[in-house]
Amino acid sequence: MATPPSPAVLTLPDVVAAIPGLLSRDYEGVRNGRVRDLPDIRTIRWYQSLGILDRPTEFRGRAALYRRRHLLQIAVIKKLQASGLSLEAIQGGLPGKTDAELARALGLKLDEVDRVIASVAAARVRAEAAGVDEAMQPARRNTPFWKKRPAEHQTPAAGPHLPAPTPAEPAPPLQSKNVGGNVVVLWNGRPLTPSEQATLTELSATLVAFLSSLSAPSPTSRPKPSATKPPRSPKEPRR
16 A cells, blocks of 8 residues: 655755765665765766656755655665665666655655654744844754764863853854865855855856956967968978
C-alpha cells in the first residue's frame, strides 16, 4: 500500500536546510573529496537533470516546491555515495522505492521524517511573517555536524575583591568567496547561504569580466609587423 505524501511542501532552500536532519544517524560523510558531504542547491538541480531525483511537485510562481519523497531521495543518494556507490549505480536502484523503504534506508520512520519537514516549514513561515527573505536565513553548518560537538563554555569565577569580568563581544569572523577567475570577495560577518552565494556570484559577474579583460593583452599592445620586407630572391617562386 502506497504511503500518503507529507502535507508540507518545501522550497529549495528549505530542502537544503532539512537534509542534515535526515542524515543525523550513521552518516560519516563522503570520503571522496570531490563529492560534497551535504548537497547544496546546485547539487540538487544536478540530480534532477540526471533523472535521479523526481521533478518538483508544483510551483509557486517561479519557485519549485518539494515534498517528503524528494528529501528522502536526496538523503539516500548521499548515504549511498558515502558507501562508495557512483551516481550511475544509485540511479538504477532508486526507482520504485516507496517513501517507507527510503526512510528505512536512513534508519528513520516516516513520522520522524515528517517532523523534520514540519520543523523546517514552520521556521520558514516564521521568517516570512517576520519579513525576513529566504535568502537571509542562517547559513548551513560549515563543519560536519556528525563529528563536532559544541564545547561547554564556562565563565571564570570572580575573585573576592574583583567584579565578574564582562565578556568581550567577539569580532565578526572574516569570510571569503571566489566569485570567478582570480576575484575573491572578503567580508566580516556570517557565512552566506547557498542562495546568497549564487546572488553574490551573479552580482559580481560584471566585475569579474572587467578584471579578467585587464589580464588579456590589448590589441594596441601587440607588436606590429615590420613595414619593410627583405628583398625577394629572383629565383624564389611566388606562392
